[in-house]
Amino acid sequence: MSVQWHEFASKDQLDQQLAQTIGQQLNLAIAARGKASLAVSGGRTPAGMFKALSELDIDFDKVYATLVDERWVPVDHADSNERTVRQNLLVGKAAAIHFVSPVSAAATPHEGQAEIEQRFATLPAPFDVLILGMGEDGHTASLFPNAPELEAACASTDLVAAVTPPVAPHKRITLTLPTIAKAHNVIVHITGEGKKELLQTALTEDKPLTEQYPIRRVLDAVKGNKSVFWTA
Numbered sequence: 001m002s003v004q005w006h007e008f009a010s011k012d013q014l015d016q017q018l019a020q021t022i023g024q025q026l027n028l029a030i031a032a033r034g035k036a037s038l039a040v041s042g043g044r045t046p047a048g049m050f051k052a053l054s055e056l057d058i059d060f061d062k063v064y065a066t067l068v069d070e071r072w073v074p075v076d077h078a079d080s081n082e083r084t085v086r087q088n089l090l091v092g093k094a095a096a097i098h099f100v101s102p103v104s105a106a107a108t109p110h111e112g113q114a115e116i117e118q119r120f121a122t123l124p125a126p127f128d129v130l131i132l133g134m135g136e137d138g139h140t141a142s143l144f145p146n147a148p149e150l151e152a153a154c155a156s157t158d159l160v161a162a163v164t165p166p167v168a169p170h171k172r173i174t175l176t177l178p179t180i181a182k183a184h185n186v187i188v189h190i191t192g193e194g195k196k197e198l199l200q201t202a203l204t205e206d207k208p209l210t211e212q213y214p215i216r217r218v219l220d221a222v223k224g225n226k227s228v229f230w231t232a
């Protein structure tokens with residue numbers, strides 16, 4: 001597997017350079033097909049990069065975006081990934097981005113999945129740029145180790161799957177592994193020595209497929225460009 005590593009001296013440098021890279025890839029897609037699709041991750045890591053991206057010179061009205069995963073909570077909930085995107089990315093000129101929400105008013109992601117699947121089918125496919133985070137347990141998107149729905153989400157022909165994390169809070173909706181794997185450019189965005197060590201272990205250890213960390217399973221399946229942006 002060929003994964004390009006980019007390391008930065010500070011979080012600010014990482015955020016600026018990652019935003020530039022995403023911007024270039026979106027601009028290339030817009031030049032090639034008149035529009036671009038972007039899937040971003042949530043959690044605590046991406047807010048600074050979102051701000052930097054929102055300030056770039058991009059035809060944002062030609063960009064179609066969503067999240068790779070979401071906690072099944074209302075958009076004004078403190079744990080909502082969409083809230084982070086709305087507060088940090090969909091601002092200024094970048095408010096013109098066509099954002100497709102990954103949550104609905106359904107009581108659970110399992111009940112809401114069909115509606116989200118229909119919404120995601122309107123996005124330009126495959127994703128031109130897809131940003132992945134990674135948790136301390138090796139989950140990426142909401143593909144959690146030992147989740148009851150993990151194997152189905154890794155083999156599904158659907159765009160999205162509903163997931164029950166064994167430990168983390170909130171049921172989730174997530175892009176399936178095959179949907180992520182089709183993206184043209186996949187970038188893993190992580191910070192901290194612990195995550196670097198975990199990712200390096202995940203990418204090199206010799207284990208049966210179903211025992212591998214989800215981040216490894218995803219990156220093995222990606223055929224397009226893949227890279228890691230990291231700072232301590």
Ligand SMILES: O=C1O[C@H](COP(=O)(O)O)[C@@H](O)[C@H](O)[C@H]1O
Nearest residue numbers: 041042043044045069133134135
């Ligand atoms: O729960 C989630 O966690 C991962 C990692 O988040 P971080 O706060 O450690 O950066 C994130 O990539 C994912 O989108 C989110 O739903």
